[in-house]
Structures are given as structure tokens and as C-alpha cells.
Amino acid sequence: MIRGGGDERGAGEGGDLSALSEAHCLVLARAGSRGAQARIVHQYTPRIHNLFLRLLGDRDLAQDSTQEVFLRVFSSLESFDVARSFRSWIFAIAWNLARDHLRARSRRRTWRFLGQGGAGPDSDGEDGAPFDPADGRAVPPLDSLERKERAEAVQEALSRLEPGKRAVLLLRDCEDLSYEELAELLGCGVGTVKSRVNRARWALRDLLKRTRPEWFDEPVRARGAGAG
Amino acid sequence: MNCKHCARRLSEYIDGTLDRESRARFDEHLGSCSSCSAGLREMEEALRLLREAASGPAPAGLADGILLALASTPPRATGVPTILPGVPTILPGNPTILPGVPTILPGDPTILPGVPTILPGDPTILPGNPTILPGNPRGRRSGGPWTGFAAAAAIVLALLAGLLAWQGRPVARRVAELESEVSGMRGRWEAEKAELAVALERASDELAAARSDADRAGAALAAEATRRERLEEAVARLESAARAEADRAALVADDLRVESERAASLESELALLRDRALRRGAVDGAIAAGASAQPEPVVLRRRGGRLELETRGHPHVFIPRLFALARDESDPEIASLALDSLEGILGFGGPPSGGGTEPDPVEPGVGPVKWVRRGVAVFATAAVPRGAQVEETQARESPRERRLHDLETVWRQAAGTEG
Numbered sequence: 001m002i003r004g005g006g007d008e009r010g011a012g013e014g015g016d017l018s019a020l021s022e023a024h025c026l027v028l029a030r031a032g033s034r035g036a037q038a039r040i041v042h043q044y045t046p047r048i049h050n051l052f053l054r055l056l057g058d059r060d061l062a063q064d065s066t067q068e069v070f071l072r073v074f075s076s077l078e079s080f081d082v083a084r085s086f087r088s089w090i091f092a093i094a095w096n097l098a099r100d101h102l103r104a105r106s107r108r109r110t111w112r113f114l115g116q117g118g119a120g121p122d123s124d125g126e127d128g129a130p131f132d133p134a135d136g137r138a139v140p141p142l143d144s145l146e147r148k149e150r151a152e153a154v155q156e157a158l159s160r161l162e163p164g165k166r167a168v169l170l171l172r173d174c175e176d177l178s179y180e181e182l183a184e185l186l187g188c189g190v191g192t193v194k195s196r197v198n199r200a201r202w203a204l205r206d207l208l209k210r211t212r213p214e215w216f217d218e219p220v221r222a223r224g225a226g227a228g
Numbered sequence: 229m230n231c232k233h234c235a236r237r238l239s240e241y242i243d244g245t246l247d248r249e250s251r252a253r254f255d256e257h258l259g260s261c262s263s264c265s266a267g268l269r270e271m272e273e274a275l276r277l278l279r280e281a282a283s284g285p286a287p288a289g290l291a292d293g294i295l296l297a298l299a300s301t302p303p304r305a306t307g308v309p310t311i312l313p314g315v316p317t318i319l320p321g322n323p324t325i326l327p328g329v330p331t332i333l334p335g336d337p338t339i340l341p342g343v344p345t346i347l348p349g350d351p352t353i354l355p356g357n358p359t360i361l362p363g364n365p366r367g368r369r370s371g372g373p374w375t376g377f378a379a380a381a382a383i384v385l386a387l388l389a390g391l392l393a394w395q396g397r398p399v400a401r402r403v404a405e406l407e408s409e410v411s412g413m414r415g416r417w418e419a420e421k422a423e424l425a426v427a428l429e430r431a432s433d434e435l436a437a438a439r440s441d442a443d444r445a446g447a448a449l450a451a452e453a454t455r456r457e458r459l460e461e462a463v464a465r466l467e468s469a470a471r472a473e474a475d476r477a478a479l480v481a482d483d484l485r486v487e488s489e490r491a492a493s494l495e496s497e498l499a500l501l502r503d504r505a506l507r508r509g510a511v512d513g514a515i516a517a518g519a520s521a522q523p524e525p526v527v528l529r530r531r532g533g534r535l536e537l538e539t540r541g542h543p544h545v546f547i548p549r550l551f552a553l554a555r556d557e558s559d560p561e562i563a564s565l566a567l568d569s570l571e572g573i574l575g576f577g578g579p580p581s582g583g584g585t586e587p588d589p590v591e592p593g594v595g596p597v598k599w600v601r602r603g604v605a606v607f608a609t610a611a612v613p614r615g616a617q618v619e620e621t622q623a624r625e626s627p628r629e630r631r632l633h634d635l636e637t638v639w640r641q642a643a644g645t646e647g
Contacts, residue, residue, distance in 0.1 A: 027420070028424060031417045031420050031421045031424065032417050033421070038291075041291050041295055041298070045286045045291040045294060046284075046286040049286040049287070049290060050282065050283065050284060050286070053284075059287075063290055063293075066290060067290075067294045070294045070298065071298065074298055147280070150277055150280065151280070153277075154277050154280075155281060158278075173275050173278055173279060174279060174282045179245070194240060194245075197239050198237070198239035201271055201274065202238075202271070204278060205271045205273075208274050208277065215273065216269075216270045
């Protein structure tokens with residue numbers, strides 16, 4: 001089977017490619033350079049994985065989906081125009097995949113509820129391992145409990161948001177995509193994106209304030225900022 | 229700006245995408261509205277919590293696993309969600325085949341007994357493909373009330389398999405075309421790879437050259453900075469010296485001003501003294517003029533290179549004057565002429581040798597002096613005793629002092645006689 005003509009390239013190529021720009025790296029990756037692919041994978045894996053983790057709430061599914069995103073990216077890289085924003089493109093692929101998962105999940109929940117006697121619609125219905133929002137983060141021991149509590153509350157609030165709002169929040173405020181990139185990703189106008197981001201932010205604020213009103217008192221806020 | 233408008237555009241305010249005018253209006257409203265300012269604070273806090281919670285590293289080994297999967301996975305064509313038109317997608321992550329049909333999970337290709345196996349990740353189904361076999365003996369997934377659905381799914385899949393088999397020949401041709409296309413792509417990739425290698429090498433050379441230029445420019449810049457620093461120090465020293473010189477010049481100027489004032493004072497004093505001296509000189513001149521009103525008894529003048537002597541006035545006046553001139557040896561010519569004149573007047577010879585005009589012959593003789601007037605001049609002659617003739621000869625030959633002595637003797641005699 002055809003492998004793309006880049007098998008002879010070693011992983012050590014990534015070191016030589018570290019000084020190249022992302023566009024050059026993409027061209028090399030498209031030509032089959034394993035080093036360039038490795039650099040792109042290492043650069044975007046944490047972000048894509050984090051996005052799936054927050055959107056889907058399932059660690060195993062997030063890992064599988066991250067892998068699937070990169071398979072899709074490198075299989076369709078030939079058609080990608082390097083003049084465009086690669087970040088916007090790869091997050092669009094991730095968002096489409098996440099949306100497929102969310103739709104499929106809603107259908108599976110229905111089947112299980114109807115026929116298999118599994119988890120009901122009120123449960124999370126996650127397929128994989130339970131997700132710890134503060135998992136894998138190196139934090140000071142004294143602060144870890146409080147930080148974990150905050151992370152759980154935020155993840156709980158995120159899970160209560162609509163997927164669209166959750167996505168724009170994560171893409172805008174965690175991945176720092178611009179309004180223009182979001183508009184390209186979502187296929188709508190910049191004004192619409194601004195409106196969606198604003199509504200999502202207000203929704204998150206409302207949810208957090210409803211569940212943890214003490215965090216929004218001035219002294220606690222100051223303590224939280226100091227901890228963060 | 230009102231609270232509703234503020235709430236609608238609060239995100240843009242936080243992101244800093246508002247224009248200056250809108251931001252100013254926002255600031256003005258937030259300064260006066262506690263509700264909106266609290267909303268701003270709370271939204272910023274919520275976003276801070278979100279960023280804190282939603283960041284984290286990927287699981288260890290995930291990226292390496294992805295790379296491994298990439299290395300073991302052939303490149304796939306994108307946008308091929310369906311195998312045939314009208315046939316639902318069979319891909320991992322989209323397990324639904326038909327509405328109302330149970331889920332086909334990835335990794336579990338067996339659906340029901342008697343239904344062909346469809347391996348995930350290999351959507352291409354060729355004629356005679358051994359992955360689609362009837363009567364797969366592997367176990368059941370479910371039974372009981374789902375038997376009807378399973379039967380329906382089996383029928384659908386059987387139809388699908390038939391369709392695929394029917395379409396197998398074109399698919400084989402398509403596969404051959406795709407492989408040919410892929411080999412062409414590989415050629416293009418190789419060419420592009422070679423071009424990129426050359427471009428990379430060229431870029432490396434340019435980068436090295438640029439770094440070298442930058443190093444040189446940096447060194448030149450440092451040298452220039454050092455030179456400039458030295459120049460600034462020199463300028464500072466010169467400025468200091470100039471200030472000292474200016475101070476000294478100011479002191480000298482003060483001294484000069486004092487000196488010039490003193491000089492002016494001295495000039496004024498000198499002018500007074502000159503004025504006084506002039507007045508005194510005028511008085512002295514008048515006195516001298518008064519003194520010199522008497523006629524000069526002996527007048528000396530040169531005519532045609534010869535020195536002439538003219539006597540005026542009485543012999544008692546000009547003869548002592550002639551004696552004085554004869555004794556004065558500062559000018560030998562005058563003294564000699566005065567002596568000769570005395571000898572001529574006092575009877576030792578003819579008329580004075582320096583005379584301007586030839587006088588009348590005068591008889592040498594004895595007795596008092598005789599006076600001959602010619603014009604304004606009076607020539608005197610003295611009567612010399614006869615016995616003095618010898619003495620005259622002797623006198624002419626005697627030294628100068630002797631002659632003067634003789635002449636004074638004669639003059640005293642004559643003057644005494646006359647007197």
C-alpha cells in the first residue's frame with residue numbers, strides 16, 4: 001500500500017525542522033516528511049486533546065478523537081491551502097468530529113434507554129473512563145484541592161452549556177482563536193461569532209455564579225486570583 | 229450607552245476589539261453603573277476560572293501513539309464518507325448504518341450470524357474480498373427482541389454486499405487509477421521534497437550570511453558606540469575647558485575694562501598736562517623770541533658748496549662771537565673759517581676767505597678797526613701794527629692755539645685802543 005513516500009525520513013528530522021515556520025512544516029509534512037508530521041502532532045496534540053476532553057467529557061474518547069483528527073488532517077493535507085490558517089482548519093476538523101460524537105451519543109443514549117436497559121438519560125452516559133478535570137496537572141499540594149474543586153465546578157458548568165456555546169468558549173478563551181478564525185471555522189459572520197461568544201460567556205458566568213456564588217465575592221475573587 | 233447595550237458588547241470590551249470611541253463610552257458607563265461593572269468583574273473572573281480549569285497537558289504517550297498510527301496507516305482520501313451513492317457511511321465514529329438499526333461499534337465488525345463482516349478502516353470492498361464472508365461463526369452481540377432488527381440489518385448488508393460486488397469491476401479500475409495517481413503524487417512529492425531541500429539549504433546559507441552580516445553590523449555598531457562615547461567625553465572636556473576659558477576671558481575683560489578706564493583717566497590727565505605745557509611753551513617761546521630779537525652777529529651759510537661767514541653789528545659784538553666759533557672744535561670747518569676771518573679782520577691777512585663777495589682791498593695797517601659796509605653786511609678790518617707782520621707769518625705757521633692766542637692779544641690791544 002502507498003504510504004506517502006516519506007518512510008525514509010527519520011524522527012530525528014524534527015530537530016532540524018524546529019526552526020521552520022508552520023507553513024514550511026506543513027509543506028514538508030504534505031511531501032511525506034515524518035519529522036514535520038511529528039512536529040505538528042506534538043504542537044497540536046495537547047490543545048486538540050484538551051478541546052475534546054472539555055467538549056466530550058470522556059478521556060478515552062478524547063484520545064481516540066485526537067488521533068482521528070490527525071489521521072484526517074494528514075490524509076487531507078494535500079488539499080489544504082497553506083496560505084490559510086492551519087490552526088483554524090485543524091480545530092474545524094476537531095469540532096466537526098466532536099459534533100459527530102455528540103450527535104451519535106445522543107442517539108446511543110436513546111437506544112440504551114429504550115432497549116438495553118443501560119444508563120438512563122439523566123446519567124452522563126460516557127463510554128470510556130471517567131474524566132477528572134484536574135487530571136494530569138502538576139500543582140502544589142496545598143493548592144491542589146482547591147484547584148481541583150474549581151476545575152470540577154468549571155467542567156460541570158461547561159457540561160451544562162449547549163455544545164455550541166461550549167465550543168466557542170473553549171476555542172475563543174482557551175485556544176485564543178480570533179473572531180475571524182472562529183467565523184471561518186463555524187461558517188458564519190464575525191458579528192454572529194461575537195454575539196455567540198458574548199452569550200456563551202454570560203451563560204458560563206451565570207452557571208458558575210449560581211453554583212458557586214462565593215467565588216464572585218470580592219475577597220474570594222482576590223484569593224482565587226492570587227492562587228491562579 | 230445603556231446597561232442592555234453594555235451587556236451585549238461586554239465581550240468585545242474584554243477582548244479589546246472596540247474602537248476608541250466605543251471604549252470611552254463603555255468606560256464612562258462602567259464608571260457610573262455598579263451593576264455593569266460588577267458584571268464585567270464577574271465575567272472576567274469566570275473566564276479566568278475557565279482558563280485555569282481548561283488547560284492541561286496531553287496524556288503521556290498520546291502524541292507518540294498518534295505518530296505510530298500515522299506511520300502504520302496509509303494515506304486516505306478525504307471527503308469519502310460513503311462507498312456508493314445512497315449508501316450510508318461506514319466509518320469509525322459514525323456507527324449508525326440505518327435509522328432503527330443497532331450500533332455497529334468499531335472493533336466489533338461482526339453484527340449477526342450469517343451477516344458478512346465489514347472491517348473498520350477499510351471501506352474499499354473488492355470482488356472476492358475475503359473480509360466479507362458469509363456465515364461468520366463468531367458470537368452474537370444480542371438476541372431476543374432484537375432478532376427482527378438484526379434480520380433486517382442482515383438483509384440490508386447482504387444487499388449492500390451484492391451491490392458492492394456488482395460495482396467491483398469499476399472499483400478495481402478506480403483503485404488502479406488511484407494507485408497511478410498516488411504514484412504520480414509520490415513523484416511530485418519527491419520533486420517537491422528535493423526543491424525544498426535545496427530551498428532549505430539556500431535558506432540556511434542566507435541565514436548564515438545574514439547572521440554574519442548581523443555580527444559585523446553589531447561589531448561596527450559597538451565600535452561606533454565606543455567612538456561616540458569617546459567623542460562625547462572629548463566634547464565634554466572641551467566644553468569644560470571652554471567654560472574655564474570663558475571665565476578667564478571674563479576676568480581679563482574686567483581687568484581690561486579697569487585698565488582702559490585708568491588709561492582714559494591718564495589720557496585725560498595727559499591732555500591737561502599737554503594743555504598746560506603748551507601754554508607754558510607759548511610763554512617760553514615768547515621769551516625766546518624776545519631774546520632772539522637781537523640780530524645774529526655772525527651768520528654762516530653755504531652757497532655753491534662753499535661755507536660763507538657774514539658778520540653783523542659792531543665788532544665788539546661779532547668778534548667775540550668769532551672767537552667763540554674758532555674755539556669750538558666740534559665743527560672744524562666753521563672753526564677754521566672763523567679763525568681765518570679773525571686773522572683777516574685783525575690785520576693778519578686779506579678779507580675773510582669765506583666771504584660771499586670780493587671785498588674792497590683793505591690796506592693792512594695798524595690802528596683801530598675800520599668798517600666797510602657793503603649792502604647789509606659790514607666788513608670790519610683792524611689796524612694792525614707793522615711789526616705784527618712777522619708775527620702774522622709766525623702766527624699762520626703756529627699751531628691753532630698759538631694763533632688764537634695771538635689774535636686775542638691783538639684784539640685786546642685794539643679793543644683797548646679803541647676803547
